[in-house]
Amino acid sequence: MTPTTGNGISRRGVIGSAAAVGAAGWLAGSGTAWAAPQGAGSAGNLTERIVRDAALRWRRMPGDWKDGPFLANGLLGVQVYRGATPNSVKVMVSHSQVQDQRPQWRAPYGFSRLPIGHFDLTLAGEVTGIDWTLDLWDAELRGTVTTTRGSVRFSMLVHNTRTALLISTRPSAGEREAAWSFTWLPAASPRTKDKPADYTGNPDPRTGSAGHTGYVEQPLIAGGGWTTAWRERRVGTGRLLAAHIVYRYPGDLSRTTELAVAEVARTLAADPDDLVAEHRAWWHGFYRRSLLSVPDKRLQDFYWIQLYKAACATRADGPSMSEWGPWYPETGGSWTAVWWNLNVQIATWLIQGSNHLELDSVTSTFKDFEKYLPLSVPPEYQDGQTYALAHPSDWMLRPGAKTVGIPGTSTKTDNNGNLIWAMHNVWLSYRHTMDTRIVRDVLYPILVKAVNFYDHFLYEGGDGKLHLPLTRSPEWADAEDCTYDLSLLRWGCATLLDCLRILRTDHPRAARWREIVKRLVDYPRDATGVMIGAAKPLTESHRHFSHMLWLYPLHELDWDRPGDRDIMRTTFDHWVKDRALWAGYSYAAASSMASRMDRPEEALDFLTFFTGGNTINNAWMTPNTMYVEGGNLGIESPLTATQSVLDMAVQSHGGVVRVFPSVSRRWPDASVASLRAQGAFLIDADRAGGRTRWVRVHSEAGAPLVLDHGIRGAVDVRDERGRRLRYRETGPGRIEIPLRRDETAVVAPRGTHPDPGPRDVPAVGDAKPWGLPD
Numbered sequence: 001m002t003p004t005t006g007n008g009i010s011r012r013g014v015i016g017s018a019a020a021v022g023a024a025g026w027l028a029g030s031g032t033a034w035a036a037p038q039g040a041g042s043a044g045n046l047t048e049r050i051v052r053d054a055a056l057r058w059r060r061m062p063g064d065w066k067d068g069p070f071l072a073n074g075l076l077g078v079q080v081y082r083g084a085t086p087n088s089v090k091v092m093v094s095h096s097q098v099q100d101q102r103p104q105w106r107a108p109y110g111f112s113r114l115p116i117g118h119f120d121l122t123l124a125g126e127v128t129g130i131d132w133t134l135d136l137w138d139a140e141l142r143g144t145v146t147t148t149r150g151s152v153r154f155s156m157l158v159h160n161t162r163t164a165l166l167i168s169t170r171p172s173a174g175e176r177e178a179a180w181s182f183t184w185l186p187a188a189s190p191r192t193k194d195k196p197a198d199y200t201g202n203p204d205p206r207t208g209s210a211g212h213t214g215y216v217e218q219p220l221i222a223g224g225g226w227t228t229a230w231r232e233r234r235v236g237t238g239r240l241l242a243a244h245i246v247y248r249y250p251g252d253l254s255r256t257t258e259l260a261v262a263e264v265a266r267t268l269a270a271d272p273d274d275l276v277a278e279h280r281a282w283w284h285g286f287y288r289r290s291l292l293s294v295p296d297k298r299l300q301d302f303y304w305i306q307l308y309k310a311a312c313a314t315r316a317d318g319p320s321m322s323e324w325g326p327w328y329p330e331t332g333g334s335w336t337a338v339w340w341n342l343n344v345q346i347a348t349w350l351i352q353g354s355n356h357l358e359l360d361s362v363t364s365t366f367k368d369f370e371k372y373l374p375l376s377v378p379p380e381y382q383d384g385q386t387y388a389l390a391h392p393s394d395w396m397l398r399p400g401a402k403t404v405g406i407p408g409t410s411t412k413t414d415n416n417g418n419l420i421w422a423m424h425n426v427w428l429s430y431r432h433t434m435d436t437r438i439v440r441d442v443l444y445p446i447l448v449k450a451v452n453f454y455d456h457f458l459y460e461g462g463d464g465k466l467h468l469p470l471t472r473s474p475e476w477a478d479a480e481d482c483t484y485d486l487s488l489l490r491w492g493c494a495t496l497l498d499c500l501r502i503l504r505t506d507h508p509r510a511a512r513w514r515e516i517v518k519r520l521v522d523y524p525r526d527a528t529g530v531m532i533g534a535a536k537p538l539t540e541s542h543r544h545f546s547h548m549l550w551l552y553p554l555h556e557l558d559w560d561r562p563g564d565r566d567i568m569r570t571t572f573d574h575w576v577k578d579r580a581l582w583a584g585y586s587y588a589a590a591s592s593m594a595s596r597m598d599r600p601e602e603a604l605d606f607l608t609f610f611t612g613g614n615t616i617n618n619a620w621m622t623p624n625t626m627y628v629e630g631g632n633l634g635i636e637s638p639l640t641a642t643q644s645v646l647d648m649a650v651q652s653h654g655g656v657v658r659v660f661p662s663v664s665r666r667w668p669d670a671s672v673a674s675l676r677a678q679g680a681f682l683i684d685a686d687r688a689g690g691r692t693r694w695v696r697v698h699s700e701a702g703a704p705l706v707l708d709h710g711i712r713g714a715v716d717v718r719d720e721r722g723r724r725l726r727y728r729e730t731g732p733g734r735i736e737i738p739l740r741r742d743e744t745a746v747v748a749p750r751g752t753h754p755d756p757g758p759r760d761v762p763a764v765g766d767a768k769p770w771g772l773p774d
Contacts, residue, residue, distance in 0.1 A: 031271075032233055032234070032235045032239055032240040033168040033238055034155070034168065034272040034273045034276040037135070046291070047287055047288050047291055048137055050300075050760050051287050052137045053297075053301070054136055055133050055135050056133070056136075056305065057132065057771045057773040059774055060774075062082065063081055064081050065081070065327065066624070067081070067623045067624050068624060071140075071156065072312035072325065073160045073315075074318045075096050075319070076093070076164075076326060077096070077158070078093055078156070078158055078165060079092040080092075080132075080156070083121070084120070087124070087125060087126045087147065088123065089123070089127070091118055091119040091121070091167070092327075092328065092330055093118060093243065093245065094113075094324075094327050094328035095116060095226070098113065098114050098116060098226050099112060099337075099394055099395075100202070100222065104400070105196050105400055105401055107391075107392045107400040108189065108193075108337050109191065109336075111393070111398060111400055112190075112336040113322065113324065114187045114188070115185035116218075117184040118330070119167075119230075120182075121145075121178060122179050122181065123175055123178045124176075125147030125149030125175070127145055128147055129145075130144065130145050131143050132144075136305065138283060139157060139158075139160070139312075140155055141157070142155045147174075147175060149174035150172035150173060151174075153170045154168065154169045155167075157279060159275060160278070160283065161278060162244075162263075162267055163244065164264075165241070165242070165244075166240065166242055166276075167240070167241040168238070168239070170238050170239070171239075182228065184205050186201055186202075187203075187218050187220070190333060191332075202221050202225075205217055205218040210229075213229055213261050213265070215230075217253055217256070224249030225247070225248070225249070226246060227256045229243065229244050229260035229261045229264045230242065230244075242264050242267045242268050244264050246260040286358070287307070289355045289356060290354050290355040291673040291758045292354075292645065292673075293759065293760045294645070294667055295666075295668065295670075295763055296765065297763045297767035298611075299611060300767075301767065301770060306642040309325070309625065310348075310351065311356070311359060312325065315359055316360045317364045320361045320362060320395045321344055321361060322339075322395065323338070323634050323636065329632075336392075337392035337393060338391070339391050340391040340418040340421075340422060341415065342474065342546075342585070346588075346636055347635060349428070350640075350642040351429075352429060352432040352676055353643065353675055353676055353677070354642070357432070357433060357676075362426060363438060363442055366397070366422065369397040370446055374387065375390075376393075376397075376403050378404070379403075381453070381456055386453050390402045390404045390413070390415045391415055391418055404416055404418070404453075407457045407468060407470060408471075413472060414472040416485055419446070420451070423443055424488075426438060431652075431679070432676050433700075433701075434679065434701035436503065439499050439502050447492055447496055448496060450492060451489065451513070454485065457469055458516070465520065465521040465522075466515075466516060466520050467481055468482060468485055471485050474544050476542050476546065476547075477536055478533075479534060479535075480533055481533050483524065484546040486521065487523070488549065489520065490516070490517065490520055491549075491554045493520075494517055496513050497514065527570075529573075529574050530547060541580040543581050543583040543585075545590075545593075548575060548593070551568055551593060552589065555653040559597050559598060560656070572597065580617065583619050583637065584610050584620070584629070585637040587607065587609055588607065589640065591604070591607040591644035594606060594662070595644070595662035596653075598661075600663055600664045603664070604648070621638055625638050648663055648664075649675060650672065650677055652677035652681070656706045657697065657707050657708065659683060659692065659709055659710050660685060668687075668689050668764070669687055669688050669761035672684060672685050679699070679701065679704070679705060680700040681700070681703070682697070683697055684698075686759070691712060692709065692712075693754055694746060695711070695747045695748075696720075696744060696745070697737070698744045699739040699744070700742070701741055704738075706734065706735070707734065707735055709735065711733065711749055714750040715748060716747070716748055716751070716752070718746050719743065719745065722753075725737060725745055
């Protein structure tokens with residue numbers, strides 16, 4: 001290896017004359033390209049047709065991360081957009097694990113995500129046009145860049161299992177001299193808020209080469225670091241660029257460079273067709289796990305793009321989802337770590353209902369890194385029996401120089417509930433799979449110690465109730481008996497008692513949990529509904545629904561119970577009447593809440609206002625479905641809106657599976673397949689002309705099934721072979737079916753014999769593709 005060191009280091013290392021950026025397959029078999037996809041013409045591959053139809057398209061050059069294509073595999077992220085000059089295209093690279101390692105500061109600095117750099121294609125002529133397609137089905141970006149001198153065709157992907165960037169290119173004669181280069185970026189946190197006085201960035205990297213493989217070796221002050229390595233294969237006019245990023249901490253950086261260079265060699269030694277077949281196979285299997293089709297095709301496409309984005313952003317056993325996912329905004333920003341006061345929780349709701357537990361990094365994160373939870377506890381309470389979670393943290397739950405503070409004192413923060421709210425996400429994964437290992441290994445042991453944190457501060461008031469001292473409702477106000485904290489504590493204790501039943505065990509503190517459930521003070525109320533806390537009504541717009549967690553997602557109150565409806569309605573209506581300071585996720589949450597309260601038209605209105613790209617205070621959803629808030633990249637709001645769509649199709653809280661519970665009259669048709677419900681049920685259903693035609697439920701665990709099927713009139717309940725099944729009516733449109741494990745029930749209007757199967761329902765209205773299609 002021949003590293004280049006010293007002052008005056010060049011930040012641009014020329015890779016060679018390449019070309020890049022149209023469909024692969026022109027030189028398949030040459031070692032520089034791979035076979036083009038077969039297309040979606042097969043009548044039997046409904047999912048493929050729907051997902052390919054959701055492709056994002058570009059006919060104008062995107063400017064940055066807000067409107068450009070994006071690729072990733074849960075670790076390596078790529079964004080493509082305009083270069084710094086009229087004759088260049090930029091490929092920004094980033095990695096979920098590339099971060100600083102200095103715990104003497106809070107996580108936004110001490111464990112900050114760090115920039116890596118970008119590959120730049122410098123063309124012979126100035127760019128005059130582009131034609132790009134981000135094919136979700138294959139997770140590939142394909143297209144052409146046209147210049148004043150010619151054109152370059154390309155295909156690009158982030159390999160799912162190799163964590164490699166592959167770019168296959170072919171230039172026309174006039175663009176033969178097009179060349180790639182790599183520009184590194186300074187390894188310093190882009191955050192400026194609350195910057196420590198003694199903060200300094202990391203040193204400049206070293207550049208070098210190992211044979212024909214170039215590399216940039218970035219050290220960290222704390223030790224370790226990462227290496228970006230790349231090499232280009234050339235055969236005739238074809239080019240294939242392969243790049244890897246290897247991060248290690250701690251570790252010898254020279255060894256990291258050796259590993260990165262070796263990974264490039266291993267990737268280029270493989271047949272591109274084999275590599276791409278492996279990559280596509282994972283993505284095709286991913287999409288086939290479930291299906292959803294609605295008449296609003298722009299919203300349908302949005303739904304599938306969010307599934308793609310979620311799979312790009314995180315995987316089970318991988319890093320938990322940061323505000324940026326695996327991408328890094330070249331424009332910088334404040335959200336440089338992992339935010340646990342709402343963002344991770346709401347961004348990952350969609351994984352259960354869409355049947356994508358392979359993306360459940362929340363459960364795996366707490367399983368793998370539970371040992372770091374005591375770091376968030378104030379030193380006075382680090383007794384070995386207490387856990388908390390300060391935000392932000394890094395992806396391993398380390399908060400750096402911060403704890404959650406002490407309720408009732410000036411050190412209090414709005415972090416107290418973070419951990420229990422995260423445990424609710426873990427609970428949802430259990431409920432949707434009925435896998436008791438989730439309870440035994442993750443939820444129960446952590447929730448015991450998370451509840452213990454609050455129990456340190458509970459006190460008995462003059463009313464004989466248990467109260468909490470002053471805490472802070474996230475993003476709004478200080479309050480005693482803060483509703484946010486009370487709701488999470490109440491849910492936590494009730495769930496611990498459920499855990500004892502599930503695990504058939506007992507605990508020395510079980511009596512205390514029962515006492516808290518029984519004696520915890522009621523939520524403070526006034527004429528506007530449930531308040532922020534004692535003597536603290538909601539008096540202005542509030543983007544965070546922290547005082548409403550009891551309604552959603554905890555479902556402590558239920559619209560099915562008439563006695564709960566008034567307080568649910570009053571609190572919700574008061575919250576939504578002033579939206580001046582809302583964020584994108586506020587609209588998504590409002591949509592889901594409206595769906596819970598039998599208000600489907602409002603639910604759709606909230607959702608489409610956000611997905612329509614409307615500016616909300618200082619936030620909006622971008623043409624590529626990313627999200628801007630105060631200039632920052634955030635991915636949680638569009639992902640949360642996907643849960644809003646799922647809540648229209650299937651709900652399963654409170655022990656009842658509800659099919660099409662909140663479908664607008666503007667959607668006469670809808671079709672779903674293998675959506676996952678609590679109780680480990682897989683739901684298929686079809687709606688046509690405003691009526692539910694049939695419902696199919698498959699039980700994976702043999703859990704009790706109460707089904708709100710929504711079919712008008714009498715029904716037949718049969719197994720998949722047409723044999724009648726026993727059932728009991730429990731209310732209008734609601735039945736109880738004693739399904740055993742691996743049994744299936746089909747419910748249809750009496751006397752009908754549907755042929756259950758998914759479909760792409762007819763469109764209502766026009767829908768242009770996402771991206772920059774015109």
